[in-house]
Amino acid sequence: MSDMGVMEEIAHALRNSMSPGDRLASWTFRWAVQGGQVVCTQCQAYQSATQPCAAFVHRPGCCARRDEYPWRELAALLGRLPGH
């Protein structure tokens, strides 16, 4: 077996899905938006919406630390949704 955590395995599987809806589900699985800030659901680190181009800084050891641009990713996802 790999050394990936269960949460990361699920997120990875969702990320590789072909469906834009599933990709959005993956985003909402990994991130939360609270009070104008995006919050990593793994390490609870947060970043203001006023810094969409700055790399997200996770807490040390966070299994989602490779995901550094949640706002950019969300914008790309929304742009890919059918009918938009």
Ligand SMILES: [Zn+2]
């Ligand atoms: Zn994190």
